[in-house]
Amino acid sequence: MDIEEIVRNYKKLKLADSGNLGFFAKPFRVKGDDGRDKIVKIYKGMEKKEIENIIPIHDLYVKRLREAGLSIPETEIREVKVNGKNHLVILQDALRTDEVVRNIMEGADLEGCKYLLGKILGDTIKFILYKPNFDPKENIGFHPTLRNYAFSNDRPIYFDTFPPMLGMTQKELDRFILNFAPYPIPSVFKGFIAKKMGMVTDEYYQDDKMIIGLIGSSCRLRPEFSGELLKFSREYIVRSPLDAGLKKDIDLILTSPPRLNKIWVVVRRLLGKEGKPNI
Secondary structure, three states, rough: OOHHHHHHHHHOOOOEEEOOOOOOOEEEEEEEOOOOOEEEEEOEEHHHHHHHHHHHHHHHHHHHHHOOOOOOEEEEEEEEEEOEEEEEEEEEEEEOHEEEEHHHHHHOOOOHHHHHHHHHHHHHHHHHHHHHHHOOOOOOOOOOOHEEEEEEOOOEOOOOOOOOOOOOOOHHHHHHHHHHHOOOOOHHHHHHHHHOOOHHHHHHHHHHHHHHHHHHHHHOOOOOHHHHHHHHHHHHHHHOOOOHHHHHHHHHHHHOOOOOOHHHHHHHHHOOOOOOOOO
């Protein structure tokens, strides 16, 4: 596969997209050298030094997620230079859009929604329980939202590996997201967004908010099932091996389906955040 040619001409090529996924890049599908479909994610041009810093961090991030027991498609990150600009490109073994958990849950019945939610909750809890094994200096983050997961062969598959949430503080990640956003953010809004970014990225680092965000998103996606999904989630958390204090913190919040903070929604829209938020 001539990845340089694809990057150079991808807007002209008739490539199969992968639906309304992705914030930093809009993924599309190509045929790989091995005959299997690949998902290609092309990121905006950046300094060569930045790319050289990100590539090993990304590879280590994928390794860490797999160490925690998560299933991730075969993933490769490359540097590609086109028309004098350096780009990061990620290649992944392709998953179908009808395998994305959010897409499945949109049309599933109650039992199907509960089953899928239970699978993603299980993966999230697996990550939380394994996290103490990591070096605290790596400060690893994780975002187990429905649109970041596929479901294939009766197992959840996590495919969102960028940005690599490893080796940076939450504040540094906030700045990275603002600086690397593919959409121009008017300077008049940047100061406001920077102060509120933690409302978005808390879910990536704080165990209770990680779980509550997933449950809340599921309830809002299928509001007609919200009561049953909430009951299922609370019972699932009680039975889980999570720390008793964390269970209590989560249970105190899950007395009703979690709602989104209005400022959080505004920040997402100013960022041009991907897909349709479950509001």
